[in-house]
Amino acid sequence: MSKPRIFTVASAIFATVLLLAGCAAAQPAAAPTTQEAGGSVIAELGLEGLDARQVVETLDALPVADRPDGLTTSITAHQVTLTDRHGHAEELALPEDIVYISVAPYLSQTHDCYFHSPTGCIGELRNTEVEVTVTSITSGETVFDESLRTLDNGFVGMWLPRDIDASISVTHEGRTATSTLSTAGDDVQTCVTTLQLM
Template sequence: MKRLAATIPALVLILAGCSTADTSDEQSVEGAEGEFLAAHGLDGMEVPEMIDHLDRLGGQERPTSYMASIRSEELLFSDGEQDLALDMPDDLFYLSVAPYVNQTHDCYYHSLTTCQGELTGQDIQVRILDQASGEELVNDEVTTFDNGFAGFWLPRDVEGTIEITYDGLTGTSDFSTADDGATCLTDLRLA
């Protein structure tokens, strides 16, 4: 279900992670949703495409006319006049990871429009394991986006470990793709 919330200050939406919705008139919600997405150049994209597009942007390319934030269940937008919550895929969880050497920031819910990591455009080796089964979910070399993050679509309800190697340095961190799991991992220090 897609929802368009009444005007709520962006800070409340981003911090609280909730919105009010009136879906009694589904046709008007769809129309308002479409207008919102078109106004911000996101129309015609599915939620995973929007996330992939926005997470790859950095510096001057990043939108400043709205905020976009990822929760386990929703992709949230706010432009100060309208707020929009789009459902995430039922079977997948998006985890955005910013490994660091010298500096990081505290983060729980990844902001596609403001989060900035230290290592931009760097090749990193990533290994992601499901702790319960031992299954290797990812084992690949990836390049961090212009925002210093690398994003991964993982199965839901997994407790795991992520290990990253970069320039002879290695770091690990635990993660969870449960409903209350963090979508922004910024505590993976490379040493």
């Protein structure tokens, strides 16, 4: 009698660990495979006609409860990769002059992340108002300054100019977190989860 209950409790604990882990550490993107008859991963998702930037924004804005089963995604400096539950992958090139950086400010709970996964990452502060400012360290120019609401996945996404080193500041209800980030090079960290609001 007790074995099923132990299994249920263990399953619940494992599921919670996976949820809190979010996108976890960076994983290598799966190699694209030939699509079966019926179309691409983009077509499967109903995203035909959108450019790569719109695909990224649409996926990031998906409510967590509506994430397609088995879909994995990864954003690097130059592309977004989508892999469906059958292992079919599709890569879309991102604009050459900007980089998508996604940030999850937090109060007490975070996870390791390097390449943002719009359909895998979950931050602590979901649907929360924040102020975000990004300033070029070299020029002192403010390149991003907006009041935003974190998406249902707990992140805010920003398209920033390529090849800059910058400072970032996030404020929420009188608490602020600051750090640095870079959009230079081919191995840009697109997922920032180290901004603890103090």
